[in-house]
Amino acid sequence: MAMQSIWSGTISFSLVAIPVQLVRAVEPGRVSFRLLHTKDYSPLSRRMFCPREEKMVEPEDIIRGYEIGPDKYITVTDEELESVSPERSRTIEIVEFVDLKDIDSIYYDHPYYLVPSKGGEKAYQLLAEVMRRTNKAGLAKFVMGEREYLVAIKNIEGALSLITLHYSEEILPDDDILPGASPIETLETARMKKIIKEMTADFNPAEYANERRKSILTLLKKKAKKQPPVTPPDIEDDEEGPVDLVAALEASMRKVKKNR
C-alpha cells in the first residue's frame, strides 16, 4: 500500500546518510464519520475559501502570512522559510543516542514512520536493527514546514518510527500540585502490590475495545437495516477522511512545485 509522503529528505548519523520519506503513523479509526452533502451525498472536504470572491482557492494561489496588526500581514514564501534553517530542512541529523528507558513519556508528542527511499533500504534496516539490539533511540532536530521539531527515532516492529517531542520549556511545572509527601512503604503498599500483580498483563491495545466504538457499530447495524445506505455520485474523492489541513496543503503545494 503506497503511503502518502509528508516530507522527504535524509536521516544521518555520523557519516552515514539514509534517504527517507516521512509518512503517517496515525489514521482515522474504524468508526470515523465523513461529512456528506444532503443533496446528493457526495463527500465534503475542507478547502480554503476566499470570502471576498466567494470562490475556492487552489494551493498555488495561497501564501502564508504573519499577522502584525489588524488585516496587516508579513508574507513568507516556502523558499524564504527553507532559508531560515537550510541545514535542517531536508536533513534529520541524529546527534546522539539515548537509552529508551530514559525517555520520559511526557515528552512524546506525535508519531510518524520513516520509510527508506530507493538505495537507502540497507542502511535503514541496519540502523533499525542496531537500535533494536541496543535498546536505544536517536535524538535529532529537523525542520518541516514552519516548525522545528525535536524528535526521537526508534525501532518499532522493524520500522523506524519518528516521534516528535515537546521541548522542555513546553512541559508545565508541577511544583504547586505535588502530593506534599513522599510515597512510603507501608503494609498497605504490600497489599496493593499484590492486587496489582494479580491484575498485570501484557500491553495489548487491540483488546481495549472502545465502548463508544461498540455502541456506534451496533447503532450502524440497526440504522442500515432501517434506512438503506446511500451511494455518493461517482467522483474522485482523494481524501481518506479527516485530514490535517496544513499538512495536506503543504503536500499539495510541493506537488504543484514538482510539476512546474
Next chain:
Amino acid sequence: MTGRAIWKGNLHFGVIDIAVKLHTAVKEEHIQFHLLHKKDHLKLKQQMICAHEKVPVPPEEQIRGFKQDDGRYVLVTPSELEEILPQDSRVISILEFVKTSQIDPRYITRSYYLEPDNPSRAYLTLAAALTDLDVEGICTWTMRKRSYLGALQMSGKILRLNTLRYADEVVPVSSLDLPHMSISEKELHIASDLISHLTASFEPQKFENEHEKKLRQLIDKKARGEKIVILRPRRLKPTSPDKLLQTLEASLKKVA
C-alpha cells in the same frame, strides 16, 4: 505554575478509590501563520466544499455518514449519535496493569498531571506500588461525553495520566511494505560500537527551538523591507549500500 484543574475524577480498581484532579501537563507555543490569498492578501476561511459541485456547503446541508466496505454510506443524525453518547461519570476505571517498558509511544496522545483531591494515603500508596513494580495502569473514563483510554503512571513525584489512541488508529507497520535486506554481523557490530560512542544521557533541556528565534528575525527583516537571501536546503549524498561498511568504519574512527 499549572492552571486550574480541568476535571475531577476517582481512580478505581478493586475496592480502592482515589479522588484526583486533572491538570494539563504540556503547553505548546509557536509562531502561527494565517493562510492568505496571494492576489490581495485577504485572509482565507476554511469551508466544507462539496467534492462534486466544488461549492461551499452550509451546516444545514451536511450530514454524517459511515462508509461501508462496499462504498455506500450509512447516514447518522446528530440526535441518533447523542443517544449513544457515554454517560458522564467521575470514575477512572483501571482495567489492568502493564510493564512500563511495554507501553508503545505511538499510542500516547496527551499528558495530564493528577493532583490528589484531598491529602490521600491511598494516592501515596498507589504511587509507591507503581514505582516499585515499574508498571502503569490501563484505564478508561468518560470526560465531557467522550470515552478515553489512558495509562496511569508514577513519574517520581506525581501521578500522571497519558491518554492513549485505540489500536485501529495506529497504522500497522506491515502496511509499510518494508523490504528485507541482508546485513552482515560485521556491519551491525561496527554500527553498535559507533552508537555506543554517540550515546548520551537523556537531557531534553539542552535542546532549544532555534528555528523559532530565526523565524522571528526573518519576519522582522521583512517588516523592515530588507531583502531576504534565499539559501537552498542542504542535501546530503546518500550512503550507497556497497560503501556502507567503509562509511561505518570511517565514522567510528572519527568518534573513537
